[in-house]
Amino acid sequence: MELSKNIFFNTDKLVENSKVKISYTGSLFQDASKEVFIHYGFGHNWENVNDVKMEKTELGFQAEIELTGTETFNFCFRNENNIWDNNEGQNYIFPIEKIQNELLVLEDEPVSLGSAKKLRRSYLWSKKIRLAVYKLITYLPKIISGNYKRKLSNNEQN
Numbered sequence: 001m002e003l004s005k006n007i008f009f010n011t012d013k014l015v016e017n018s019k020v021k022i023s024y025t026g027s028l029f030q031d032a033s034k035e036v037f038i039h040y041g042f043g044h045n046w047e048n049v050n051d052v053k054m055e056k057t058e059l060g061f062q063a064e065i066e067l068t069g070t071e072t073f074n075f076c077f078r079n080e081n082n083i084w085d086n087n088e089g090q091n092y093i094f095p096i097e098k099i100q101n102e103l104l105v106l107e108d109e110p111v112s113l114g115s116a117k118k119l120r121r122s123y124l125w126s127k128k129i130r131l132a133v134y135k136l137i138t139y140l141p142k143i144i145s146g147n148y149k150r151k152l153s154n155n156e157q158n
Contacts, residue, residue, distance in 0.1 A: 006060075007092060014096045018067055024077055025060035026085050033079035036061040040076075042069020042096070067096055 006026035014020060028036050036056070041049040048069055054061035054077075067073060074093045076086035086092075 008060075014067055014073055014094055016067055016070055016096050016098055019064055020067055021062060021064045022075075023060045023062045024054065026077065028077055028079045028083065028085050029060050031079075033081075033083075035080040037078050038063050038065070038075055039078060040065060041074050042067075043071045043074075046074055070096055070098070072096060 006024060006029070008023040008025075010021040010023075011018075022038065024036065024038070034056075036054045037051050038054055039049070039051050041047055052063050052065065054063040061077075065073075072093050073096050074091050076084060076091050078084045
């Protein structure tokens with residue numbers, strides 16, 4: 001996922017309490033810096049500020065970051081000469097999505113029979129809806145055009 005002109009993540013979205021690999025190919029990489037550090041924090045007040053040395057690869061500088069904060073992931077980059085890439089003073093700020101708890105099944109928590117029945121019922125309804133949509137798509141054009149012929153039974157054919 002490309003988040004900015006020269007910043008890439010290995011995931012489609014940033015989710016709280018997960019790890020993400022960030023790749024940087026911006027001006028510090030293009031200027032052949034020997035070392036680049038990512039300076040990052042979370043939320044509007046830059047909580048849990050940290051600096052991590054990024055690994056230089058052919059694809060740019062890369063680091064793996066634990067997204068422990070909520071709301072936003074804020075970061076900028078600096079090299080060994082203390083030259084910064086901070087998005088022209090705006091920093092790089094991206095939203096962090098919350099984990100949807102209703103989709104999680106914890107190992108210690110038994111699944112109730114009621115929730116299993118609800119899942120089964122919703123699954124059956126989704127199958128019925130898909131079948132109805134299929135029939136509409138298949139047979140409605142034939143009925144409208146008049147090309148639909150009902151199969152005749154043996155008694156009707158004679």
